[in-house]
Amino acid sequence: MSLTSxxxxxxxxxxxxxxxxxxxxxxxxxxxxxxxAGLRPLCVDFFKDADLDGLLESGRGRFVGRINNFTELPAMVRSVRSTIPMLWAGGLENHTDLLREIGLHRPLIGTAPDIADQLRDPWILNNWLAKAKIGVPRLATQPTADADCHWLQKSVASSGGLGIGLYNSDSSETATHMSHGRYLQEYIDGVPMSALLCADHAGVHLVGMSLQLIGWPSLGASGFLFCGNVGPVDPGEQVTQQVLEAAKILVERSGIHGVFGIDFILRQSHAWFLEVNPRVTASHMLYELQQPGLVIHRHLAALGWKSGNPRRSLLKHASRPLRALSPVAARLILWAREDIHVPEGFGNEPRSAVQIADRPHAGTVVPRSNPFCSILLTATDCDEIIQKLELLTDPSSANPNSSLRTLQTRGYSTRIIACQLKLLWQKYIQSTSRPEQGF
Known part of the structure; x- marks a missing residue:
């Protein structure tokens, strides 16, 4: 069977x-x-961020309730009229039993639970992609498969880099964890990246690709914890075709349609597959700067839905191939190194030097090891993103009570973040083996 048949x-x-x-x-x-995209959102999540509240309070939506874990979700959504469909997002791909339960009583917009289960099984995916041009890291359940190989230990039911670590065969704790739904994946050194794609009746389309920020201490993260994206970027035709071929194989073998993501490692102009996120991913916002709502609009259309009040510009672009025309954007997720008491006015300055998103409410405490907030930056290219971060290091540019000052006093140095991003960008340029503008 051909990839387009x-x-x-x-x-x-x-x-x-x-x-x-x-x-x-x-x-x-x-x-x-x-x-x-012309929809009225009714929201349920873990955080109830202040900027989400502000968005919904304008009458354009409603916050249904905050949950502490996904097992609370079925009870939480019962208060919402059952004819309103549920579009599920990050984390729920690991709770397909809950999706099935909710799907008994309301329509679901997203990957079918049975398909999501297949796409989260690393053994199935490696089998499907065995003959693809994309690289496929080896898998094992025991380190004795190859003692000379560097392994990551991962869980089939985790997201955002949680629960991923380097495998230590001498650790009794590691050996114990291996018996609880964990597996080993060959560690590939390179540049972590993600691709956002959409599968519909016309085929599989690339929305865009971005750099992933993983485990950055400057952002309060460690290990393999996800802490942001920068993009869109273009790693070249060879890598693009490797990712697209892999996506088409996954679509044909699983039947997934709608928007989904692929995480991969870029190494010497070659993509190495890591995993599938069978849902709209956090990187969607990077590709919607010029056309807000387009990714959601296309996700709905691919799954047999349409907005009751679509914007005219979305209808105009509905039949065109998706392509990333956006300027470069960066979303930097700051993780709390300690309990953080959120000051009044945090992130609310009308002319602040930095845009703060995913803001906690003033007066609350963000517990250690939880996401604190996000920094959003846009520019013409990654070099300009780095320059903007470097300019934020001047304390005189910020009011002593500003959000930037709050971040600085909590140990988040935009100078160090800029240095880390510069190193990642240089590694990316070297990995593409293509002449590009450097520094």
Whole structure:
């Protein structure tokens, strides 16, 4: 079977949604996109961020409730009219039993639970991609498979880099963990990246690719914890075709449609597959700067839905191939190194030197090891992103009570963040083996 011979069926009579239930670990950026796509979002997540509240208080949506874990989700959404569909997001791919339970009582917009289960199984994915041009790291359940190989230990039911670590065969704790749904994946050194794609009746389309920030101490993270994206970037035709071929194989073998993500490592102009995120990923916001709501609009269309109040500009672009025309954007996720008491006015300055998103409410305490907030930056290219971060290091540019001062006093140095991003960008340029503008 060729990669283009099996196309998804065109849906001639899509269902209409005016409101949509958004559920995931954090749905602030998804709610912004849903509103831009002409939908009224009803939101459930772990954080109830202040900027999400502000967005919804304008009458364009409603916060249904905050949950502490996903097992609380079925009870939380019962208060929402059952005809309103639920669009599920980050983290729920590991709780397909809950998706099935909720799907008994309301429509779901997203990957079917059975398909998500397949796409989260590393052994199935490695089998499907065995003959693809993309690199596929080896898998094992025991380190004796190859004692000379560097291994990562991972869980089939984790997201955001949680629970990933280097395997130490001498650790009794590590050996114990291996018996509880964990596996070994060959460690590939390179540049962590992600691709966002959309599968619909016309085929598989690349939305864009971005650099991933993983375990940066300057952002309060450690290990393999996800702490942001920078993009879109273009690693070249060879890598693009490797990722697209892998995506087409996954679509044909699993039947997934809609928007989904692939995480991979870029090493010497070659992509190495890591995993699939069978949902709209956090990087969607990087590609919607010029056309807000377009990713959600296309996600709905691929899954047989349409907005009851779509923007005219979205309809205009609905049949065009998705391509990243956005300027470069960076989302830097700051993790709390200690308990943080959120001061009044944090992130609210109308003319602040930095845009703060995913803001906790003033007067609350963000517990240690939890996400604190995000820094959002836009520019014409990554070099300019780095320059903007370097300019933020001047304390005189910020009011002593500003959000930037709060971040600085908590040990978040934009100078160090800029240095770390510069090193990543240099490694990316070297990995593409293409002449590009450097520093």
């Amino acid at each position: 099996q196309k998804l069926r065109r849906i001639s009579d899509p269902k209409t949604a005016r409101s949509v239930l958004l559920c995931g670990a954090s749905v602030r950026s998804l709610a912004e996109s849903a509103i831009a």
